[in-house]
Amino acid sequence: MLRLDRAAFDAICALAYREYPLEMCGLIAGAPGDDHAARFYPCHNDAQSAKVYTIAPLDFMRAEDDADDEGWEINGVVHSHTHSEPYPSPTDVAQAVDPGWHYVIVSLKREAPELRSYRIVDGTIDEEPVELV
Numbered sequence: 001m002l003r004l005d006r007a008a009f010d011a012i013c014a015l016a017y018r019e020y021p022l023e024m025c026g027l028i029a030g031a032p033g034d035d036h037a038a039r040f041y042p043c044h045n046d047a048q049s050a051k052v053y054t055i056a057p058l059d060f061m062r063a064e065d066d067a068d069d070e071g072w073e074i075n076g077v078v079h080s081h082t083h084s085e086p087y088p089s090p091t092d093v094a095q096a097v098d099p100g101w102h103y104v105i106v107s108l109k110r111e112a113p114e115l116r117s118y119r120i121v122d123g124t125i126d127e128e129p130v131e132l133v
Helices: 006-019 057-069 090-095
Strands: 002-004 025-030 039-043 073-081 102-107 114-121 124-128 130-132
Touching: 002 006, 002 102, 002 114, 006 025, 006 039, 006 073, 006 102, 006 114, 025 057, 039 057, 057 073, 114 130
Parallel strands: 002 130, 073 102
Antiparallel strands: 025 039, 025 073, 102 114, 114 124
16 A cells, blocks of 8 residues: 655646646655655656656656655655556556556546556556555
C-alpha cells in the first residue's frame, strides 16, 4: 500500500493539469523502508510528449539530494496519462527498473483526476491500494 500525503496528491494533480496536454512527471520520497510518500518532487519532462515522459537528470539529482538531506529516499515515480486510463503502458513497464518503487499514474481522462499506484517487478504489474494521509 502507498500512503500518500494529501499535499503531495494535490501537487501531483495541479502539475498534471498545468502540463496538459503533455505528460507530467516527478518523484516521491519518504523514510527509508516506509511506504509513506511524504513529498512530491515535480520534474521537467524532457520528452515534451503527450505519450511518454523522461525525467530531467538534473531534477532527479536535485530531488535525490534534497531527500537525502531530509533523511528520506526516493521511493517512487509519478507521471500522468492525459487521455488514457491510469494503467502502465508497455513503455512504463520497460522503464520500471526499481522493484522497490511505487509507480504512480494520474489520469486526466475523466472530469476528476484518477490516481493509481503499482508495483512493477520483472514486467509483472501489481496494483496496490493508495491511502491519502
